[in-house]
Amino acid sequence: MAKQTFTTGQVLTAAQMTSLQQTAMGGGSPSTKTASYVLVAADAGTVIQMNAAGSTTITVNTALFSAGDSVQIQNIGAGVCTITAGTATVNTAGSLALSQWEGGFLYFTSASSAIFFDVVQSSGMTNPMTTAGDTIYGGASGTPTRLAIGSTGQVLTVSGGNPVWATASSGGMTSLASGSLSGASLDLTSISGSYQQLKLFLRNSQFSSAGTEIRVRLNNLSTGIYNAINNFNSNGTAGAAGNVVATSFYATYNTIAASTTSVMMIDVFDYVNTTAHKQVQIQFNFTNNSSQIENTSIRGACRTTNAIDRITVFPDAGTFNAGTYELFGVK
Amino acid sequence: MIILEHNVETGEVIKREATAEELAQKAIDKAEALALESEIMAKAQAKEAAQAKLAALGLTVEDLQALGL
Numbered sequence: 001m002a003k004q005t006f007t008t009g010q011v012l013t014a015a016q017m018t019s020l021q022q023t024a025m026g027g028g029s030p031s032t033k034t035a036s037y038v039l040v041a042a043d044a045g046t047v048i049q050m051n052a053a054g055s056t057t058i059t060v061n062t063a064l065f066s067a068g069d070s071v072q073i074q075n076i077g078a079g080v081c082t083i084t085a086g087t088a089t090v091n092t093a094g095s096l097a098l099s100q101w102e103g104g105f106l107y108f109t110s111a112s113s114a115i116f117f118d119v120v121q122s123s124g125m126t127n128p129m130t131t132a133g134d135t136i137y138g139g140a141s142g143t144p145t146r147l148a149i150g151s152t153g154q155v156l157t158v159s160g161g162n163p164v165w166a167t168a169s170s171g172g173m174t175s176l177a178s179g180s181l182s183g184a185s186l187d188l189t190s191i192s193g194s195y196q197q198l199k200l201f202l203r204n205s206q207f208s209s210a211g212t213e214i215r216v217r218l219n220n221l222s223t224g225i226y227n228a229i230n231n232f233n234s235n236g237t238a239g240a241a242g243n244v245v246a247t248s249f250y251a252t253y254n255t256i257a258a259s260t261t262s263v264m265m266i267d268v269f270d271y272v273n274t275t276a277h278k279q280v281q282i283q284f285n286f287t288n289n290s291s292q293i294e295n296t297s298i299r300g301a302c303r304t305t306n307a308i309d310r311i312t313v314f315p316d317a318g319t320f321n322a323g324t325y326e327l328f329g330v331k
Numbered sequence: 332m333i334i335l336e337h338n339v340e341t342g343e344v345i346k347r348e349a350t351a352e353e354l355a356q357k358a359i360d361k362a363e364a365l366a367l368e369s370e371i372m373a374k375a376q377a378k379e380a381a382q383a384k385l386a387a388l389g390l391t392v393e394d395l396q397a398l399g400l
Binding site for chain 2: 176179184186190192215242244246248250314316317320
């Protein structure tokens with residue numbers, strides 16, 4: 001029911017009350033339009049319903065409505081109906097273009113200005129996924145698009161502005177060998193020359209004999225070609241730095257107490273270079289959680305120009321009692 | 332003496348007896364380690380002795396460092 005101006009003594013009919021009630025509840029009989037329409041003053045409080053196959057407009061002009069007036073607008077036609085500011089101002093946080101089955105309220109804040117509260121009936125997203133592991137990404141104009149799961153080991157990357165699963169092309173660490181420590185020596189042989197650096201970890205290693213030292217040898221070379229400087233911290237006290245030339249690298253220059261657990265990291269840089277000596281760093285930490293806590297850092301070079309394809313780690317006495325090893329190639 | 336040999340190319344892991352050559356090398360390594368231990372111990376003892384002499388003179392390591400020594 002359009003907005004009324006009631007007068008003293010006027011009698012409301014039941015039909016008027018029903019219509020007013022509907023309007024108050026946001027409903028009411030619509031005034032259907034089939035072509036573009038310009039709002040008039042009598043539209044205040046009514047429902048304007050557009051039903052057109054093609055695009056239409058509903059124009060809002062000034063000096064027709066009062067502050068507080070409202071007009072409900074619906075579009076049930078296939079054509080887009082656009083709320084158009086004629087001589088009045090129309091503000092909205094949503095869209096003034098209404099697709100079929102969309103609508104909203106024009107609320108006038110003055111005779112020349114209105115706010116359109118857009119009530120968009122979202123149709124929701126159609127699920128494009130079909131297979132376990134699928135994901136969804138925004139395709140053209142944000143259209144939900146299926147991305148099929150990649151294969152084992154592939155990583156998610158970007159190609160042509162879209163996410164894709166692809167094989168990691170370069171960089172990173174590749175595990176070359178791993179296992180449990182045992183015996184008097186760990187001898188890693190036939191190491192691939194396809195990397196820039198080798199990184200060997202010994203984790204939670206323990207030794208059968210107290211009083212041993214741990215040594216590292218490259219290519220089983222056992223002449224005095226291992227130059228190194230050693231720094232260590234023993235139970236919180238700086239140990240003497242040792243400049244050593246030996247037949248292997250020493251991962252520690254202090255004997256290891258019983259029940260000691262250690263962690264070692266060995267880096268062999270540029271190991272396939274056949275013109276330069278091989279630079280090596282070793283970090284070796286071991287502790288028995290009481291009387292011995294030692295941290296050792298060794299920097300040195302093995303004076304060979306041969307490519308390295310073998311690394312041997314061994315205690316001077318006894319055997320490896322426990323622990324694991326893992327060799328990585330690094331690019 | 333058992334050697335844990337891991338062929339990185341093939342992935343084959345074997346435990347084998349050390350060869351005579353490796354056993355001989357082990358003895359050399361042990362001797363070298365003992366010599367190195369002795370050398371480090373000697374250095375540590377020399378350091379302690381020097382510090383004792385300094386103390387007898389009423390000096391400390393910090394005093395020497397203050398002199399730029």
